[in-house]
Amino acid sequence: MGLIHAEEMTLNIGPQHPSTHGVLRLKVKTDGEIISEITPVIGYLHRCFEKHCENLSYEQVIPFTDRCDYIAAMNNSFGYVLAVEKLMEIQVPERVEYIRVIMAEYNRIASHLLALGTFGLDVGAYTPFLYMFRDRERILDLFELTCGARLLYNYMWIGGVSHDLPVGFMEASYRFLDEFEKNITEYHNILSYNKIFIERSADVGTMPKEVAIDYGVTGPNLRGSGVKWDLRKDEPYSIYDKFIFNVPVGKGLMGSVGDCWDRYWVRAEEMKESVNIIRQALDKMPRKGDVHEALPKKVRPLKGSIYYRTESPRGDLGYYIISDGSSTPLRVKMRSPAFTALSALSEIATGWMLSDVLVILGSLDIVLGEIDR
Amino acid sequence: MYRDFGTIFLFIIIGAVLLIAALLLAKILSPARPSKNKLSTYECGEEVEGSSWVQFNIRYYVIALIFIIFDVEVLFLFPWAVVYKDLGWLAFIEMTIFLLILIVGLIYVWKKGDLDWVKYKVKYGQGRYQKLTKEKA
């Protein structure tokens, strides 16, 4: 049978596809059902973020950082704001630090809920998506309570936050957190230990530790491969050193270390850790304090540059800001974690079947707004 | 006897009518504005590269052949099963011989590995895909 030569067919899992999580195109060479070569083509959502940063002042850039990673907008602007404050050596009051950590962690839970829900969709389970969006809506209500917006908040300002916490926020949070803890175990029962889900995602698309580090993959994808690296723990920024939480690392419970199931499991466990952080933050938060206290009159950092990293739900979100003393930055470069995660896709997904490749893509949890910037 | 044929004929008529009605209704009512772009093949918004008339892997042909063989085998079993009661032991022995021959064929095909539908070429396979990992080039 070796004489008969089988050609390969080139397919486009193109910009418009239900499971590419946005406008990503995968040029795929298939031999029957097996993928022999994948080249991701991106740029369909390149919205010139860095060009905007060179023409807008520092505080005008904040809404654009929200729109880069639109699923975790709080974490994005949190990273940018911290970078500029470090550049200007602004010391933010205690209460603002706590509010920012609470908002960032809530946004992490909301982003992970969306990631797990759509990953369930990729594997073919429709109902967990609806369960998880029901809880995500509850978190969006809390955001709406504080800053009026559901998805893109422009909440983090340089030196403070836009609104103080409203009156009913604390009780609503406690009520939500108690119910949400029970829901996480419910999600584990529906999806994580579901036989078909394990069959489809365990041992599939394993990413060894060396490949992950070499490609610069960070965040839950890296922790899924067994590397214990979390910026909140290893390079504590803001007030993360005041909280006690552990960092879940992939242990290969259902398959090998670093497979799709592990990345999914790490995200599910991280949600529990975020709930702990929020609880501790809500207890220890100083009740009084004006949030607009440290707002600078003119945002005009002195000449210099800084590379500041924070832990976004997708990984190491880095901002490289160069200021030339004027009120508009000379250059802002956003190091996007999903960008490097996607660059590892062609390495770990060759040789799998077409349907497995989409499961691997879903487990990497990429957002195209952040990749194309 | 003839009444039965009548009902079958009636079924055929109703089936045909329903089928044609469904197709015609759609053809009549829907606005048809064919254009070159509309008739081009849909590939997620991209122009199509290459063609789908490629030489497929041979294993699909072999699998199809094996399926047809065992499908026809079941075909022979149906009439036999209907009149099985009044044929007695002789028919039973004949049928078991027939089945045995085919089972030998199945074992041969299974051992030869033609039933392996999928030939993975995984780069970092672990766990159940361990043996499929390509030798580290």
Added chain:
Amino acid sequence: MGFLENRFEDNIITAKVDQLLSWARSTSAWYFQFGLACCAIEMMATAASRHDLERIGMMPRSSPRQADVMIVAGTVTLKMASRVKLLYDQMADPKYVISMGSCANSGGPYSRQGYHVLKGVDQIIPVDVYIPGCPPRPESLIEGLLKLQEKIRHERPLTKNK
């Protein structure tokens, strides 16, 4: 043109048949899953459990052949524009377009320095309903869809020159 389309005079019978046809089309307008950016997440949230889109008869379809409404949810960049045009052409008639979010309406926040952003999707495809907002709230998206359904309901597919 279709066999029966725009063929009859305007009288009581064709008016009633038109009403029936348009009503049937309006209550089952399947939308074409075409999420580009942040508005796609709001579209997903609208289609999910709290604000359900299926109760107004709109089911997500991922192929242009089976969809009636194309919701352009997000920023249309210049690289994506030719694909949007091709996908719109590949949709089956009768087809409608909803431009969701200020990025699709007019380039939105990216209209000044966005060298790679198309300033409004109506430069390449005809748009039926514009929904303002960045991203529009699920309620405003549903209001836009209801306005589109109202527009479909008043169409007259069978009568001449209407």
Added chain:
Amino acid sequence: MIINQKVSDLIELNFTGVVIVSEEPQNEFIQIQSEKWLDVAKYIKTDSELKFDSCQCITGVDLGEDKDFEVRYNFHSMKLKHKIEIRIAIERKKPSVSSIEQVWRGADWLEREVYDMYGIRFKGHRDLRRMLLPEDWKGWPLRKDYKTPNIYNGMKVPKVRKGWD
């Protein structure tokens, strides 16, 4: 930061005359020349004391209309948990620097994006194409002297002035 001083001394030890002492003390970085950059890169990845195994971020910078370009690399070591920043100045007429794509696989896409935005050619890069913009896009957008094109494939690019302002 002590690590920064140790790294520049080690590089100075192995590759004499590469490190340029720069006047900007505020941040920890090492300015080096671009000639022997590939060997320095291999050295800092494999050296037992440094082990920078993860290339975090590559940033292209256009310092001004007539000034030079600059490429800034941020490296990080997962094992020894320290990080440094290396800067390389590139002259504006024929911008090119040797590519470190074979050393860190993550640098492949980052370099292609810097090429796409600034036109800095990375010598030795196996597949240097535009990363984000379409292939037939003319010009390098993030350069300070970049003019937005008026028409691209028949679509008006700049905002239509009439009626919108």
